[in-house]
Amino acid sequence: MLTASPPTRLRSPRRRRVTRGVIFIAMVVMAIVMLYPFAVMLFTSFKTENQYLAGHGTSTQSWHQLASSLPIFQQLLNSTIVCSASIAIILVVGVMAGFSFAKLQFRFANLIFLAMVSAMMVPLQAILIPEYVNVARFGLTNGYLGAVLVYAALGTPFSIFLFTTYFRRVPDELIEAGIVDGLGYWGVLWRLALPMALPAIATVTVLQFIQIWDDLLVGLLFLQNPAERPITVGLAALAAGRTTSIPQLMAGSLVSALPAMLVYLGFQRFLVRGLTLGIDR
Amino acid sequence: MAEIVFDRVAKIFPGGTKAVEELSLTVAEGEFMVLVGPSGCGKTTALRMIAGLEEITDGVVSIGGQVVNNVLPKDRDIAMVFQNYALYPQMTVGQNMGFALKIRKLPKDEINRRVQEAAKILRLTEYLDRRPKALSGGQRQRVAMGRAIVREPQAFLMDEPLSNLDAQLRVEMRTEITRIQRLLGVATIYVTHDQTEAMTMGDRVAVMRAGALQQVATPQDLYDHPVNEFVAGFIGSPPMNLILASLQEQNGELVLRFGDQSVVVPSSYRTSHRLAHVIGARVVFGLRPEDLELASGEGGALLEATVDLREALGSEKLAYLSFGADTEIVQQETPRDDGVPVRRRSRVVARLGARADVHEGGRVTLRLNADNFHFFDPETGASLRVGAS
Amino acid sequence: MSTSSTVTVPNATPRATRRASTSLLTKRRRRVGVVLTIPAFVLVGLLIVWPILQAVYYSMTYWDGLTTQWIGPSTWWQALHNPTMWRALENNALLLLAVPFALAIPLAVAVMLHQRVAGWKVFRSIYFLPTAISWVVIGLVAEHFFAYSGTLNSLLGDVGISNAHTDLLGSESTALIALGITFIFSMIGTNTMLFLTGLATLDTSLEEAARIDGASAWQIFRYITLPHLSRFIQLAFVMTIISAFSALFSLIFVMTGGGPGYATTTMEFLVYQTGFNQSQFGTAALYGLILFLITAVVGIIQLRLIGANDS
Numbered sequence: 002m003l004t005a006s007p008p009t010r011l012r013s014p015r016r017r018r019v020t021r022g023v024i025f026i027a028m029v030v031m032a033i034v035m036l037y038p039f040a041v042m043l044f045t046s047f048k049t050e051n052q053y054l055a056g057h058g059t060s061t062q063s064w065h066q067l068a069s070s071l072p073i074f075q076q077l078l079n080s081t082i083v084c085s086a087s088i089a090i091i092l093v094v095g096v097m098a099g100f101s102f103a104k105l106q107f108r109f110a111n112l113i114f115l116a117m118v119s120a121m122m123v124p125l126q127a128i129l130i131p132e133y134v135n136v137a138r139f140g141l142t143n144g145y146l147g148a149v150l151v152y153a154a155l156g157t158p159f160s161i162f163l164f165t166t167y168f169r170r171v172p173d174e175l176i177e178a179g180i181v182d183g184l185g186y187w188g189v190l191w192r193l194a195l196p197m198a199l200p201a202i203a204t205v206t207v208l209q210f211i212q213i214w215d216d217l218l219v220g221l222l223f224l225q226n227p228a229e230r231p232i233t234v235g236l237a238a239l240a241a242g243r244t245t246s247i248p249q250l251m252a253g254s255l256v257s258a259l260p261a262m263l264v265y266l267g268f269q270r271f272l273v274r275g276l277t278l279g280i281d282r
Numbered sequence: 283m284a285e286i287v288f289d290r291v292a293k294i295f296p297g298g299t300k301a302v303e304e305l306s307l308t309v310a311e312g313e314f315m316v317l318v319g320p321s322g323c324g325k326t327t328a329l330r331m332i333a334g335l336e337e338i339t340d341g342v343v344s345i346g347g348q349v350v351n352n353v354l355p356k357d358r359d360i361a362m363v364f365q366n367y368a369l370y371p372q373m374t375v376g377q378n379m380g381f382a383l384k385i386r387k388l389p390k391d392e393i394n395r396r397v398q399e400a401a402k403i404l405r406l407t408e409y410l411d412r413r414p415k416a417l418s419g420g421q422r423q424r425v426a427m428g429r430a431i432v433r434e435p436q437a438f439l440m441d442e443p444l445s446n447l448d449a450q451l452r453v454e455m456r457t458e459i460t461r462i463q464r465l466l467g468v469a470t471i472y473v474t475h476d477q478t479e480a481m482t483m484g485d486r487v488a489v490m491r492a493g494a495l496q497q498v499a500t501p502q503d504l505y506d507h508p509v510n511e512f513v514a515g516f517i518g519s520p521p522m523n524l525i526l527a528s529l530q531e532q533n534g535e536l537v538l539r540f541g542d543q544s545v546v547v548p549s550s551y552r553t554s555h556r557l558a559h560v561i562g563a564r565v566v567f568g569l570r571p572e573d574l575e576l577a578s579g580e581g582g583a584l585l586e587a588t589v590d591l592r593e594a595l596g597s598e599k600l601a602y603l604s605f606g607a608d609t610e611i612v613q614q615e616t617p618r619d620d621g622v623p624v625r626r627r628s629r630v631v632a633r634l635g636a637r638a639d640v641h642e643g644g645r646v647t648l649r650l651n652a653d654n655f656h657f658f659d660p661e662t663g664a665s666l667r668v669g670a671s
Numbered sequence: 672m673s674t675s676s677t678v679t680v681p682n683a684t685p686r687a688t689r690r691a692s693t694s695l696l697t698k699r700r701r702r703v704g705v706v707l708t709i710p711a712f713v714l715v716g717l718l719i720v721w722p723i724l725q726a727v728y729y730s731m732t733y734w735d736g737l738t739t740q741w742i743g744p745s746t747w748w749q750a751l752h753n754p755t756m757w758r759a760l761e762n763n764a765l766l767l768l769a770v771p772f773a774l775a776i777p778l779a780v781a782v783m784l785h786q787r788v789a790g791w792k793v794f795r796s797i798y799f800l801p802t803a804i805s806w807v808v809i810g811l812v813a814e815h816f817f818a819y820s821g822t823l824n825s826l827l828g829d830v831g832i833s834n835a836h837t838d839l840l841g842s843e844s845t846a847l848i849a850l851g852i853t854f855i856f857s858m859i860g861t862n863t864m865l866f867l868t869g870l871a872t873l874d875t876s877l878e879e880a881a882r883i884d885g886a887s888a889w890q891i892f893r894y895i896t897l898p899h900l901s902r903f904i905q906l907a908f909v910m911t912i913i914s915a916f917s918a919l920f921s922l923i924f925v926m927t928g929g930g931p932g933y934a935t936t937t938m939e940f941l942v943y944q945t946g947f948n949q950s951q952f953g954t955a956a957l958y959g960l961i962l963f964l965i966t967a968v969v970g971i972i973q974l975r976l977i978g979a980n981d982s
Contacts, residue, residue, distance in 0.1 A: 021788050021789075031794070038812040093710070097707040105701070106704070107704035108701070116715075123719055124913065124959075127723065127959040131722035150714075153718075161711055215805030215808075217920065217924060236805075247815065254804075262803045265800070
């Protein structure tokens with residue numbers, strides 16, 4: 002366990018500098034380790050299959066061939082559609098329920114809230130089989146709806162948890178002011194509480210986006226139609242194939258990793274704030 | 283006729299707590315009524331019942347002659363100023379003030395006109411485009427008032443609006459609020475725990491304690507003729523001295539005894555106060571700090587005391603005096619459930635002139651102003667003055 | 672002569688009944704409250720709660736996609752005697768050994784970042800990036816790292832220790848280790864973020880007071896930082912364990928396909944394999960329920976602990 006020395010004004014400046022230097026080096030080492038997969042993907046992708054096996058050489062051939070071995074644009078599109086639809090549902094349902102549990106005391110509210118939160122602990126595999134059967138029965142294995150509903154159901158409990166915690170911080174006085182001014186509770190939610198919940202919305206969006214975009218199992222089972230395959234399933238299929246070119250696989254992986262990374266980097270600021278407020282209860 | 287009426291209004295919380303008991307009170311049109319009392323006395327609950335934010339357990343509340351028990355807050359034609367201002371953080375000052383009007387779908391130019399006017403009255407015109415977080419406490423408070431003003435309601439309800447401001451700002455805003463209220467002439471109920479605010483701002487003041495209304499009267503009336511020990515001790519700063527003494531008949535004169543002191547009570551008090559049943563027994567004797575002065579020469583009701591503590595305020599001196607080990611000075615505290623006042627030993631406070639010659643540890647002789655004795659029943663705390671209900 | 676003279680008492684307004692009648696506002700509040708919760712209720716109920724009940728039913732049937740046959744609770748008895756299942760559970764249990772690492776390393780990293788040495792924000796972003804990319808992708812990269820013809824061995828070769836060439840993924844005893852290492856790697860980002868959040872919420876005045884009192888850095892860490900972080904550590908603990916029981920699927924699918932043999936088949940992979948490769952839907956549902964029971968127990972223990980802490 003690293004014993005971290007907090008920067009103090011009591012130690013000699015030189016010792017302090019040394020400590021900070023050590024920390025800096027440690028962080029760089031860590032960064033190298035963390036970035037390693039990216040480096041691998043990057044370097045490997047810029048080779049042909051032969052160059053990869055030989056161990057040296059660069060070329061952009063694999064990138065050119067990527068689109069032909071993998072319907073990559075279609076799959077990216079599929080992933081995007083499924084992600085967006087699921088997140089939309091998760092946000093709307095979560096905001097509504099979260100506000101309700103946080104501020105609108107009604108009978109059994111606490112009980113239902115507890116039930117929702119415990120639903121967070123249900124692993125997908127436990128409900129996978131029945132879920133598949135149900136979805137198939139309704140003919141939803143074709144089309145996005147089945148997968149979207151499953152993702153939405155899986156992501157909602159956490160979303161509710163976060164939004165409830167977040168909305169609890171809205172001062173009651175503010176809501177009362179809205180009531181006196183003429184809003185109904187519905188209006189209070191959408192016009193007063195929601196604008197204040199932007200960090201929480203960003204947090205849920207980022208976390209769920211990563212979760213759904215990167216998911217394999219649901220996509221594997223509920224989006225079997227090749228035209229609807231998300232990128233993760235496409236990659237996995239490619240990896241399982243015999244004639245797969247590793248560089249192409251790496252190129253595809255990079256492409257698939259990019260959106261999630263961008264979303265994360267874009268929403269980073271909110272993520273920290275949202276998590277802080279959500280957990281600090 | 284925009285008067286506000288509480289008719290035997292009660293509030294009992296689900297746990298059984300009686301927050302407000304049988305409150306009957308009428309606020310006339312244009313009147314500035316202050317509800318004052320220690321925390322937990324029910325004043326805020328009463329206010330919220332008018333606003334419609336608190337359910338009414340019993341009794342009837344009417345605004346402008348109309349019973350509003352089951353009317354939504356927004357339909358009661360009232361505007362409220364909250365203790366923490368409750369400004370909408372993502373809207374500008376102008377939007378905050380105009381929000382209620384926007385919801386009621388008033389025409390834009392009308393909204394604009396009202397907002398501009400209110401901003402002028404409150405001197406907020408240059409801040410109309412700022413967000414609340416860019417404002418100081420005092421400015422936020424004014425925006426909260428502006429939000430209420432533009433509504434042109436039948437009644438203003440204010441819940442301790444000044445308690446979050448620093449002392450100097452509070453004094454400044456006190457006069458502002460009073461000025462604006464006079465200007466607009468709207469019936470106002472103002473809740474506070476600060477008796478100074480109550481005394482300086484109210485047309486009438488209603489003193490509450492533990493859910494029950496103690497007395498409602500003009501500030502001066504409350505000061506001169508408090509109806510019980512609690513009101514006597516609550517209104518006025520420093521509070522009225524309340525001394526537990528025994529009242530005796532001696533040579534045809536009424537004499538108060540406490541410790542080793544005795545004070546002659548002028549016989550006029552026999553008629554102005556109902557003292558018969560306490561003669562030979564104990565009584566609570568009330569005396570305001572300013573009714574004590576350093577005695578010069580002989581004559582008059584005199585007391586000897588030791589100066590325990592001395593506070594020099596510049597304009598005056600406060601002397602904290604003690605008389606003797608067994609003198610019981612009464613101080614009002616939160617009563618027990620049976621309503622019996624809790625007493626504790628304290629000191630008598632005298633308000634003396636700035637040049638008064640008092641030293642800590644020294645002995646002084648004080649003259650009491652015999653025109654301003656107060657008497658209270660030692661069991662109930664009720665004033666013994668004839669005519670005090 | 673029968674003029675009834677009624678004395679009109681000025682304030683004879685009808686009293687509200689003694690029992691508090693709910694005000695209009697309260698009624699509306701409750702109504703909106705219920706309505707707002709309905710979508711969540713329906714979604715979670717239909718797609719999570721109901722399937723669990725169904726799973727219980729299915730778990731007691733024999734079902735291969737063609738025929739369904741009710742068997743009854745004896746299926747559970749059978750499952751408990753199935754060596755494959757125990758192997759899977761064993762694998763899960765072994766992977767739990769990775770959890771302490773998956774907590775300790777992020778804690779150290781978070782503390783490091785918290786020192787706010789130059790550029791820490793950049794490093795923070797970098798550390799979270801692997802989490803952002805799919806487990807599938809990480810798995811693919813890991814697979815090629817650990818494979819016999821893979822990067823690890825070529826690195827070892829470059830350094831000159833080609834004798835230590837390993838076939839981590841090919842050998843039963845070590846495949847799980849490779850999986851575990853990859854798991855730890857994937858969890859570093861999330862948990863670091865979590866702990867960093869926790870550290871950020873720590874009141875610095877506590878730290879400063881302790882320093883003035885003369886506490887050493889280690890003492891400050893042990894008596895002030897750690898207790899405050901306990902809530903976060905608990906949360907990370909639960910999340911990591913749950914991940915170990917459910918999220919590893921992608922890694923396994925891509926890295927080893929459960930093998931060699933059943934060396935890396937964990938419960939979550941077993942459910943998929945039994946159900947969709949072997950078409951034993953009933954048994955798969957059963958395994959899924961066992962998985963649920965395990966995570967539920969973990970969750971409940973956690974809640975008890977948290978409940979005990981928050982006094």
